[in-house]
Amino acid sequence: MLLGGMKVINTPTQFIETKLETYAYRRFGGGAAPPLICLQHFTGTLDNWDPAVTDPLARDREVILFESAGVGRSTGEVPTTIRGMAAHLLAFAEALGLTRVDLLGFSLGGMVAQEVALIRPSLVRRMLLVGTAPEGGEDIMHLEKPELRKILEDRTLSGYQTLVKLFFTPSEPSQAAGQAFATRLGARTEDREPPSGPKVAQAQLAAFRGWERVEGERFGKLRRITQPCLVVNGVRDMMIPVRNSYFLAEHLPSAMLVTYPDAGHGSLFQFHDSFVRQATLFLDSEERRST
Amino acid sequence: MLLGGMKVINTPTQFIETKLETYAYRRFGGGAAPPLICLQHFTGTLDNWDPAVTDPLARDREVILFESAGVGRSTGEVPTTIRGMAAHLLAFAEALGLTRVDLLGFSLGGMVAQEVALIRPSLVRRMLLVGTAPEGGEDIMHLEKPELRKILEDRTLSGYQTLVKLFFTPSEPSQAAGQAFATRLGARTEDREPPSGPKVAQAQLAAFRGWERVEGERFGKLRRITQPCLVVNGVRDMMIPVRNSYFLAEHLPSAMLVTYPDAGHGSLFQFHDSFVRQATLFLDSEERRST
Numbered sequence: 001m002l003l004g005g006m007k008v009i010n011t012p013t014q015f016i017e018t019k020l021e022t023y024a025y026r027r028f029g030g031g032a033a034p035p036l037i038c039l040q041h042f043t044g045t046l047d048n049w050d051p052a053v054t055d056p057l058a059r060d061r062e063v064i065l066f067e068s069a070g071v072g073r074s075t076g077e078v079p080t081t082i083r084g085m086a087a088h089l090l091a092f093a094e095a096l097g098l099t100r101v102d103l104l105g106f107s108l109g110g111m112v113a114q115e116v117a118l119i120r121p122s123l124v125r126r127m128l129l130v131g132t133a134p135e136g137g138e139d140i141m142h143l144e145k146p147e148l149r150k151i152l153e154d155r156t157l158s159g160y161q162t163l164v165k166l167f168f169t170p171s172e173p174s175q176a177a178g179q180a181f182a183t184r185l186g187a188r189t190e191d192r193e194p195p196s197g198p199k200v201a202q203a204q205l206a207a208f209r210g211w212e213r214v215e216g217e218r219f220g221k222l223r224r225i226t227q228p229c230l231v232v233n234g235v236r237d238m239m240i241p242v243r244n245s246y247f248l249a250e251h252l253p254s255a256m257l258v259t260y261p262d263a264g265h266g267s268l269f270q271f272h273d274s275f276v277r278q279a280t281l282f283l284d285s286e287e288r289r290s291t
Numbered sequence: 292m293l294l295g296g297m298k299v300i301n302t303p304t305q306f307i308e309t310k311l312e313t314y315a316y317r318r319f320g321g322g323a324a325p326p327l328i329c330l331q332h333f334t335g336t337l338d339n340w341d342p343a344v345t346d347p348l349a350r351d352r353e354v355i356l357f358e359s360a361g362v363g364r365s366t367g368e369v370p371t372t373i374r375g376m377a378a379h380l381l382a383f384a385e386a387l388g389l390t391r392v393d394l395l396g397f398s399l400g401g402m403v404a405q406e407v408a409l410i411r412p413s414l415v416r417r418m419l420l421v422g423t424a425p426e427g428g429e430d431i432m433h434l435e436k437p438e439l440r441k442i443l444e445d446r447t448l449s450g451y452q453t454l455v456k457l458f459f460t461p462s463e464p465s466q467a468a469g470q471a472f473a474t475r476l477g478a479r480t481e482d483r484e485p486p487s488g489p490k491v492a493q494a495q496l497a498a499f500r501g502w503e504r505v506e507g508e509r510f511g512k513l514r515r516i517t518q519p520c521l522v523v524n525g526v527r528d529m530m531i532p533v534r535n536s537y538f539l540a541e542h543l544p545s546a547m548l549v550t551y552p553d554a555g556h557g558s559l560f561q562f563h564d565s566f567v568r569q570a571t572l573f574l575d576s577e578e579r580r581s582t
């Protein structure tokens with residue numbers, strides 16, 4: 001169903017009770033393509049999706065923004081493992097009766113997407129893996145690093161300004177793109193989610209630490225993810241460095257990689273027009289492996 | 292001018308006398324965009340351009356295939372430096388009266404393209420850098436490596452079959468794409484160039500060895516190449532490994548990177564539909580940095 005004018009800014013939050021928890025989500029757009037479920041980054045809520053990305057993607061497909069357990073108004077506790085988070089997405093998809101979806105996993109969400117593809121391969125048609133890392137990846141969200149601590153402890157930054165510093169590079173064009181991003185995030189003024197607190201952050205950081213561990217053959221599991229993937233990152237990502245995207249593109253059997261210059265963790269928001277074009281080409285492609 | 296039906300298969304070879312040498316070239320297509328000059332790989336001649344790449348690119352622009360000095364029917368000696376090769380491209384462009392062009396540099400050609408952008412920045416609008424490396428790159432065309440020697444010394448391989456093994460991965464889909472590529476190259480039966488001999492190879496290998504040397508700050512020169520670039524490679528390139536493309540994308544100020552899965556040095560020929568789509572988006576884009 002096409003909901004005229006219903007976009008990320010004004011789409012009402014819905015709630016669905018499942019066998020695990022009750023999840024908050026937003027659903028908009030429409031079309032013949034499988035729905036695209038968007039999986040959010042570290043401490044992000046439904047309100048952290050940039051309408052410049054999600055709205056154009058919803059032109060030819062349903063977009064579903066998913067709030068995992070313990071985040072925003074979803075019930076339950078945030079799991080301390082990626083596998084635990086994947087179980088929540090599976091419960092959500094099952095409750096909605098979805099049997100075939102595309103996934104847009106950003107950062108933490110990209111790890112959950114990979115885990116879901118391993119646990120329930122039949123559910124996942126194609127994946128966009130943005131600013132993320134494979135299991136066994138390196139330097140994943142080490143907030144104690146000086147360059148990140150400096151930003152996180154800067155008390156002069158309020159509102160979205162911390163996010164702008166974390167997700168964009170120090171260059172003038174990147175910071176300008178960051179301010180535009182912050183303005184877009186602020187455009188939704190009602191029916192917003194409560195921001196995440198330290199409890200959410202601690203559990204998700206524990207999940208990152210687990211995800212960094214190498215067990216068995218490094219990156220060996222990626223061979224089993226045979227879905228076409230589009231891996232995307234900025235070459236100056238301080239939070240999950242771009243070499244993790246190289247690992248993904250080199251070890252996933254069917255992954256294309258796109259990187260953006262002078263861009264950090266939020267490359268999809270900085271280059272939203274290009275990202276939407278690349279994502280649409282990829283999702284609409286009938287080819288097995290390429291956009 | 293649009294030359295209906297004139298494509299890489301049947302476009303006549305032309306010759307132009309310049310202040311340096313007389314160069315063989317082929318010119319076809321037409322449109323308002325700047326012409327796209329294609330710079331060829333190690334030992335390749337005009338006949339090594341895949342019509343599945345060059346013909347669709349010529350739909351909206353002129354495509355000019357350039358034969359550098361000492362290759363094919365171009366006169367002179369093959370320079371033993373990338374800088375020497377760049378001088379031939381500059382003489383060629385000047386003789387044709389071209390003042391603003393796009394460059395598609397494949398492998399060796401990508402190095403020449405970078406050097407031309409440094410010497411004469413005003414000439415170059417945008418660059419496609421495919422399967423190539425920056426100055427100071429690593430493991431560039433070391434034909435003595437066991438995996439390459441095995442192919443080069445295999446006497447059971449004739450015609451294009453050596454190229455298929457070198458440019459494509461051992462997988463069934465990649466080898467099938469390689470055979471299709473060989474068939475396309477063989478479609479032009481008249482007005483062909485003489486294949487390159489050992490003298491061409493030796494001079495070009497000397498140029499590769501010089502290009503590997505790090506002088507001064509590694510990759511420092513790349514900061515001066517401010518043109519938008521699209522860097523493309525296969526993640527299994529044995530001849531110029533993909534990490535050289537990472538170096539380019541990380542150090543060029545305005546470079547996007549696209550990599551292809553299960554693809555080698557000839558990724559643009561294997562994924563020709565996707566490559567043409569990406570190249571066209573990039574060349575047609577009005578944005579400063581992204582496709």
